[in-house]
Amino acid sequence: MRAVVVRRFGGPEVLEFTEIPVPVPGSGQIRVKVAAAGVNPVDAATRSGFLTEAGIIPPREVIGIGWDVAGTVDAVGDGVTGFATGDAVIGLRDRPSTALGTHAEFVVLDADAVAAAPRTASLVEAATLPLNGLTAVQALDLLDLPADATVLVTGAAGAVGGYAVTLAKARGFRVVAVAGPADEALVRGFGAEVFVPRGDFLADRVRAVIPGGVDAALDTALLGLEALDAVANRGRFVVFAAGAAPIPLRGIRVEHVWIRADGAALADLAALVDEGTLALRVADTAPLDEVAKAHERLAASGLRGRLVLTNE
Known part of the structure; x- marks a missing residue:
C-alpha cells in the first residue's frame, strides 16, 4: 500500500510516497481503510522538522504524516469488541513519531482511539473532527x-x-x-x-x-x-x-493541551454532530496524490475549516 512519509525536513516538496505492506492489527487494535484524512498544522510542523527540533519527535529515518482518519473497519485484532468489518469509524493517531500516519491507504489504531463515525455526516466531513475536536475538548477540560x-x-x-x-x-x-x-x-x-x-x-x-x-x-x-x-x-x-x-x-x-486519543470522547463529539450541535467544516478536498499541494494551501492560511485528503 501507499503512504505519505518524510525522510528529510523542509517544505511540501519533501513529502513522498512509499510502498509498504498493509499493516496487521494486533490484540486490541483495528485496521481502518482510510477514506479521508485531515491536513493539520501539526502535519506541516512534522514535515518541516519543527517537532523534532522541539524534542517532540525523536530523530528517525522515516516519519509518517497524518493524525485524523475517517474510513471503514477493514480488520480487527483479538479482543476487540464493539467494532466489525465494514463499520464507518473515525479515529486519531496520537504518536507522531511512528513511521506510518493516516495519510495512507490503511492505518492500524488501538480500538480505544476509534469511535463510530457521525451518522449524519460524510466520511470526508467526519475526518475534520478527531484532532481538532479532541483538542478543543481537552483544552476545556483543563x-x-x-x-x-x-x-x-x-x-x-x-x-x-x-x-x-x-x-x-x-x-x-x-x-x-x-x-x-x-x-x-x-x-x-x-x-x-x-x-x-x-x-x-x-x-x-x-x-x-x-x-x-x-x-x-x-x-x-x-x-x-x-x-x-x-x-x-x-x-x-x-x-x-x-x-x-x-x-x-x-x-x-x-x-x-497535549492531545491524546480518546475514543469515548470522540463518540461524544460524534453524538453532538448528529444532534446538530456541532458543525463540521471542510475547506476543500484533494486526492491523496496532491498532498504537497494541500500543504501549500495550508501554509497560505485563511482557510475556514480543514483541508481533507481522500483516497479515491
Missing part, C-alpha cells in the same frame, strides 16, 4: 471553572477555535470570541456571546466589555501575552503549540 465563567477564544473562526466556541457554550460558559472582522457572523453562529475583532490592544478592548478580565482564555491563535493580558488575576490560560506558553503573570495558571 479549565476547571464553573458553568457561568467567561472564556476568551482566540482564532475563533479556525478549525480548533470554532469547535472550542461551540463546546464552551455547550458547557455553559460565556464565550468571548476573537477573529477577523469579516468572521463575526460566523463565530456568533458557533455560539459566541461577545465578539472582539483581532487587532492592536486586544486586552484593553476585551476588558472594556468584561471589566476585570475574562476567567480563562483558549489561545488557539497563539497570541501569547497579548491574550494573557485579557485574563483576570489567578485565571486560566491554555496554549496549543510547543514553545507558545507565555510567562504566567498575575498568578494565572498557564496550561498546555
